[in-house]
Amino acid sequence: MSMIDRFLLSEDWCAQWPNCFQVALLRGLSDHCPLQLSIDKENWGPRSTRMLKCWQDISGYRQFVKEKWNFLNVDGWGGFVFKEKLKLLKSTLKEWHSVHVQNIPGRIASLKTRLSDLDDKAVEDELMVEELEELRGVSHDLHSLSRVNTSIS
Amino acid sequence: MSVRLQLLSGTKVCVCGYFNEIRSAEERRSLRGEGVATVTQFFNSFIVDNGLIDLPLCGRRFAGIREMVLV
Numbered sequence: 296m297s298m299i300d301r302f303l304l305s306e307d308w309c310a311q312w313p314n315c316f317q318v319a320l321l322r323g324l325s326d327h328c329p330l331q332l333s334i335d336k337e338n339w340g341p342r343s344t345r346m347l348k349c350w351q352d353i354s355g356y357r358q359f360v361k362e363k364w365n366f367l368n369v370d371g372w373g374g375f376v377f378k379e380k381l382k383l384l385k386s387t388l389k390e391w392h393s394v395h396v397q398n399i400p401g402r403i404a405s406l407k408t409r410l411s412d413l414d415d416k417a418v419e420d421e422l423m424v425e426e427l428e429e430l431r432g433v434s435h436d437l438h439s440l441s442r443v444n445t446s447i448s
Numbered sequence: 449m450s451v452r453l454q455l456l457s458g459t460k461v462c463v464c465g466y467f468n469e470i471r472s473a474e475e476r477r478s479l480r481g482e483g484v485a486t487v488t489q490f491f492n493s494f495i496v497d498n499g500l501i502d503l504p505l506c507g508r509r510f511a512g513i514r515e516m517v518l519v
Contacts, residue, residue, distance in 0.1 A: 298475040299468050303500040305461035317503050330505075332464065 302332050344381045346388070349446040352439045353395050363387050399444045406437045453498045463500065467491065471502065 302317050309315065312334040319328040350356045369379040413430045416422060422430065453461065469491035470476050495502055 297470055298505065299470060300466050301464065301505070302503050303463040303495060303498075304503060305456075305459070306499055306501065307458060308460040308462055309501055311460050315503060317505055319505055327466065330464070332462070332503075 300327055300330055302330065344385050347392075347396070347447065349443040350388075350392070350396070352442045352446075354436070354439060355395075356391075359391055360384065360388075396443065396447070399440055399447070403437065403440050403444060406433055406440065409433050410437065450494065450498055453500075457499070461500075471495070 302315075304315065314335045315332060316335065317330050317332050319330055322328040363384055364380060367380050367383050369376045369383075371379070410430070410433050413422065413426060413433065416426070417430075453463070470487060471492055473487055494500075
């Protein structure tokens with residue numbers, strides 16, 4: 296195994312594209328690995344952990360994060376533990392996002408339907424305690440989902 | 449080749465390919481563990497004299513495995 300293939304660059308080349316890097320790819324059938332020279336204008340390094348502000352508007356978000364964070368068990372020094380926990384939290388949040396933040400318009404529509412059913416019933420006769428409770432819950436969810444919807448659409 | 453590179457001095461040049469030369473003994477490994485390698489100073493001075501920059505390799509360490517078959 297030898298490093299007999301390579302890229303040699305002139306100074307002017309490097310001044311023009313300072314973030315050049317070469318990567319050896321899998322060789323497959325050849326007895327040489329293909330070398331790929333990449334010019335990455337915006338190499339920002341590893342991707343950062345992000346959160347959507349609207350997540351806070353969804354009930355159960357804080358609780359979810361708190362529980363996951365406390366549940367995660369990582370050994371090592373503080374900085375490493377923090378980094379690893381953020382990374383693991385990121386993947387659980389991804390899942391949480393797909394369950395809670397997808398199809399917002401559809402969920403708003405079904406909440407509206409339920410709200411109107413309850414309203415109709417309230418016009419005809421008095422609502423039971425549970426129904427009153429549900430009515431409050433539905434309108435609360437409708438408010439928070441609408442906020443989420445306006446912030447991400 | 450050096451003559452052609454001198455003509456191109458002050459421009460953006462990228463020379464790439466199969467040089468069949470190594471810069472140091474570490475760049476060649478035989479599977480049987482014997483580090484027999486002949487490093488010619490020619491290739492090193494070719495790079496230095498022409499002001500070329502040898503980009504470090506990411507990913508797999510060795511680009512050609514020809515020697516693995518031949519040794």
